Structures are given as C-alpha cells and as structure tokens.
Amino acid sequence: MIVFDKYNPWLAPLAGYSDLAMRLLCRQYGAKVCVTEMVSAKGIVYGGKNTRNLLKTSPDDKPLIVQLFGSEPHFLADALARIQDMGFEYFDINMGCSVPKVVKTGAGAAMLKSIDNLFACAEAVIKQSKQKTGFKIRLGYDMHKAVWQEIVPTLCQMDALYIVLHPRYARQLFTGKADWNALTELKELSTIPVIASGDLLSSEDALECIAQTKVDSVMFARGALSNPAIFQEYLARLNNEEVPKRDIEKERERQREREKRIEAGADQKLVFYCAEKLEISSVSVVVQIYQHLKPLNVQSRAVLAYVRKIHSRAKA
Numbered sequence: 051m052i053v054f055d056k057y058n059p060w061l062a063p064l065a066g067y068s069d070l071a072m073r074l075l076c077r078q079y080g081a082k083v084c085v086t087e088m089v090s091a092k093g094i095v096y097g098g099k100n101t102r103n104l105l106k107t108s109p110d111d112k113p114l115i116v117q118l119f120g121s122e123p124h125f126l127a128d129a130l131a132r133i134q135d136m137g138f139e140y141f142d143i144n145m146g147c148s149v150p151k152v153v154k155t156g157a158g159a160a161m162l163k164s165i166d167n168l169f170a171c172a173e174a175v176i177k178q179s180k181q182k183t184g185f186k187i188r189l190g191y192d193m194h195k196a197v198w199q200e201i202v203p204t205l206c207q208m209d210a211l212y213i214v215l216h217p218r219y220a221r222q223l224f225t226g227k228a229d230w231n232a233l234t235e236l237k238e239l240s241t242i243p244v245i246a247s248g249d250l251l252s253s254e255d256a257l258e259c260i261a262q263t264k265v266d267s268v269m270f271a272r273g274a275l276s277n278p279a280i281f282q283e284y285l286a287r288l289n290n291e292e293v294p295k296r297d298i299e300k301e302r303e304r305q306r307e308r309e310k311r312i313e314a315g316a317d318q319k320l321v322f323y324c325a326e327k328l329e330i331s332s333v334s335v336v337v338q339i340y341q342h343l344k345p346l347n348v349q350s351r352a353v354l355a356y357v358r359k360i361h362s363r364a365k366a
C-alpha cells in the first residue's frame with residue numbers, strides 16, 4: 051500500500067499549519083503522506099463552518115490522512131462515516147495532543163488515561179473505516195506512567211493501520227528530549243508499521259532516528275514548519291544523492307501562486323454551493339455571480355460547466 055512504502059517521509063498533523071497550502075508545498079518537496087490538522091469529530095457531526103475549512107483538499111493532495119479528535123466511540127464513528135461519504139479514505143485518531151482545550155474534553159492525550167474507552171473508540175473507528183485508521187500516541191499522560199506497551203498489542207490485534215509514537219509524556223508538552231529508545235522497543239513489539247515523531251528537526255535527525263530505532267518511517271513536524279524543503283533533503287540523503295540548494299525567492303513565488311489557486315477554488319465552490327442551496331436555476335443569475343467573482347480569479351471552465359448543467363436542467 052502506498053501509505054507504507056518504507057521510509058516515505060510524512061508531514062505531521064500540525065494544528066494551525068498543515069492546511070491544504072502547506073501540504074501541497076511539502077508534497078512538492080517530496081512529502082509522500084500528509085496528515086491534516088486535527089479535526090473535531092463533533093464539529094463534523096454538527097457541521098461547523100471551521101470544520102469544513104479544515105477538510106479543504108484537492109486531487110493532488112493524496113494520499114491524505116484526516117486526523118480526528120474526540121472521546122466518544124459513536125461520535126468518532128459517525129464523523130468518520132460522514133467524511134468517508136465526502137471521499138476521504140484514511141484516518142488517524144489523535145491520542146497525543148496535550149492542549150488543555152482538547153484534553154479537558156477527554157480527547158487527545160487524555161485518552162491515554164482511560165484505556166477501556168480508548169479501545170472502544172479504536173474498535174469503532176477501525177470497524178467503520180475498514181482497517182484504514184492509524185493512531186498517534188504519546189508514551190502516557192503522567193510523567194513516568196507509560197501506557198503505550200499496554201495499548202499497542204491490542205491496536206495491532208485490531209488491525210490498526212499504523213502507530214505513530216511521539217515519545218514524550220503528555221505532561222512534558224515539548225520539554226526534555228524525545229525518548230527514541232521507546233521507538234526501538236515499540237518497533238520490536240509492533241506487528242503494524244511504526245512511524246516516528248519527536249525531535250526530527252532536520253533530515254539528518256530523521257535518518258539518525260531510523261538507523262537507531264529501525265522504525266518504518268518518519269514524520270516531520272516542527273522541522274517542516276521551519277523548512278518545508280526538509281523532505282527533499284531527507285530523500286536526497288536517504289538515496290545518497292547530492293542535497294539540492296534552495297532558491298527561497300522562487301519558493302515564495304510558487305507558494306503565492308498556490309495560495310491564489312486555492313482561494314479561487316474556494317470561491318468557485320461557494321458559487322456552486324449558494325446556487326444549489328438557493329435553487330437558482332437561472333443561467334443569468336449564475337453568470338452574474340460569476341462576473342462578480344471573476345476579479346477574484348475564479349476558474350471559468352468549471353463555472354461554465356455548472357452553467358451548462360443548470361441550463362440543461364431548466365430545459366428538461
């Protein structure tokens with residue numbers, strides 16, 4: 051399966067950062083698998099506007115893993131079913147986030163405090179997704195109270211897709227050092243792919259982590275935030291090739307173009323959405339909407355296709 055070609059570099063879930071624009075940028079530099087920012091399962095079920103924005107994607111944004119957070123099996127499974135209907139295929143459950151807003155709802159790293167509920171959630175999402183869900187965990191919640199050894203065998207038995215371990219305790223947040231020895235132990239224990247996260251701030255760190263721990267792959271987080279070309283550098287070093295030099299000005303220019311395209315796509319969807327919702331079947335009204343949006347770079351071909359569609363509907 052493409053998601054697990056060994057040593058493929060992943061872009062980590064990064065709340066506030068790993069949106070469509072960043073994912074496309076990182077893919078251009080060689081990120082093979084990207085994970086969305088964490089998305090609230092309840093937000094999906096109740097249909098929040100912000101949630102829709104977090105799920106923005108495009109055909110070249112694949113393979114994509116949608117990360118969900120929540121603490122109730124039925125909400126997680128329901129949310130997953132809804133986004134499956136939207137065409138998403140791979141999922142990740144956040145069991146490592148230590149931000150108070152998430153933890154106080156029993157989600158994120160708080161799941162590590164209630165193992166029975168964690169297993170109930172895992173079972174629900176694995177079943178709903180037909181084994182296409184992975185899990186991102188930390189060592190445990192409280193300092194020196196590791197629970198990952200207790201969790202992993204059951205997740206393997208349940209046929210989870212993979213395990214990502216950020217080997218710190220939730221209470222540590224980002225302090226101290228990531229314990230790569232735990233990754234070595236996890237790799238020995240696990241029968242499913244293991245992805246490393248934690249202190250992979252350069253391409254050299256990632257290769258050193260693979261050499262030390264024998265994990266199946268690595269996930270760049272803060273390393274990709276400060277340097278999206280980290281994927282290119284990592285792949286070059288992995289394949290014993292020369293590390294390409296960066297042209298920052300050219301990169302900025304490409305990123306501006308990409309962001310413009312995404313904005314245009316969003317506006318175009320908005321026209322479709324409004325027209326459908328308001329049951330506008332008049333070509334002239336849609337053309338007027340389009341004229342208003344034209345200065346914003348809306349792509350004409352797609353709008354024309356839509357106009358044609360409602361025109362033929364009106365004739366029928």
Ligand SMILES: Cc1cc2nc3c(=O)[nH]c(=O)nc-3n(C[C@H](O)[C@H](O)[C@H](O)COP(=O)(O)O)c2cc1C
Pocket residue numbers: 062063064065066067086087088117144145146147186216247248249250251269270271272273
């Ligand atoms: C700004 C920021 C946002 C993050 N958001 C998420 C998130 O939404 N879901 C998640 O599982 N982890 C999240 N993380 C944790 C990272 O995915 C990663 O596990 C962590 O940063 C350790 O990797 P690093 O030391 O290489 O940065 C976030 C980290 C940062 C710095």
